Amino acid sequence: MKNEMTMEFDAISENEAFARISVAAFISFLNPTLEEMSDVKTAVSEAVTNAVIHGYDGIENGKVTINCLIEKDVLHIEVIDKGNGIEDIEKAMEPLFTTKPELNRSGMGFPFMEAFMDDLEVMSELGKGTIVQMKKKIGSTSWIEDEE
Amino acid sequence: MEENFKVIDNYLMVKMPEEIDHHKSSYISENADRFIMQNKVNNVVFDFEDTRFMDSSGIGIIMGRYKKIACFGGKVFAVNTDNRIKHLLIISGLHKIVEIMD
Numbered sequence: 001m002k003n004e005m006t007m008e009f010d011a012i013s014e015n016e017a018f019a020r021i022s023v024a025a026f027i028s029f030l031n032p033t034l035e036e037m038s039d040v041k042t043a044v045s046e047a048v049t050n051a052v053i054h055g056y057d058g059i060e061n062g063k064v065t066i067n068c069l070i071e072k073d074v075l076h077i078e079v080i081d082k083g084n085g086i087e088d089i090e091k092a093m094e095p096l097f098t099t100k101p102e103l104n105r106s107g108m109g110f111p112f113m114e115a116f117m118d119d120l121e122v123m124s125e126l127g128k129g130t131i132v133q134m135k136k137k138i139g140s141t142s143w144i145e146d147e148e
Numbered sequence: 149m150e151e152n153f154k155v156i157d158n159y160l161m162v163k164m165p166e167e168i169d170h171h172k173s174s175y176i177s178e179n180a181d182r183f184i185m186q187n188k189v190n191n192v193v194f195d196f197e198d199t200r201f202m203d204s205s206g207i208g209i210i211m212g213r214y215k216k217i218a219c220f221g222g223k224v225f226a227v228n229t230d231n232r233i234k235h236l237l238i239i240s241g242l243h244k245i246v247e248i249m250d
Binding site: 107115 | 209
């Protein structure tokens with residue numbers, strides 16, 4: 001089966017919790033384990049936080065878009081911002097690398113996304129924005145699927 | 149929320165919230181720093197008893213406080229960590245500088 005969801009919201013820190021809880025609610029019909037749920041919430045939280053802090057640093061009224069697609073038991077998530085873009089993606093993905101140590105950023109955002117999802121891809125263009133694509137297989141499929 | 153910070157002898161006890169993300173992190177960091185300065189404490193204890201969610205912002209909070217107190221010989225402790233929090237501390241390498249106590 002296939003199930004899709006798109007959401008768009010203001011790039012403000014208040015919406016970080018909203019975003020991860022919404023995605024968690026969306027995937028709940030797949031009967032994810034608590035661990036899978038935490039993994040997805042952490043990864044979404046990291047990607048949205050990046051969009052808020054880095055993507056729209058110095059830009060007012062930015063919007064973040066999240067596309068979710070579930071195909072069979074695989075969850076695809078896209079977190080998109082139309083902000084600053086990343087100059088050096090490879091560098092940005094290095095553990096402990098951060099451009100904002102003064103904000104107490106740990107430089108563990110991308111490493112956490114990598115650790116908790118099965119696949120991570122980052123596309124970015126300076127001045128245009130960033131797309132973070134993540135994939136994760138969710139263990140047990142719902143019994144409801146069999147009834148359709 | 150001030151009641152989440154308590155000074156006992158040379159230790160600042162920080163009761164971490166249910167959800168630790170970027171939105172919540174500046175409040176915790178700023179208050180912890182204020183308590184450390186005002187009370188001249190050397191050590192910080194982060195209590196995760198109530199915490200059900202944490203992302204890398206929590207790692208940033210701990211790293212930042214460690215940098216503040218380590219040069220004066222202070223230590224950072226994490227208590228009441230569930231398996232998830234422990235795992236986060238380990239994959240970010242923080243278990244090398246933070247004493248995890250159960």
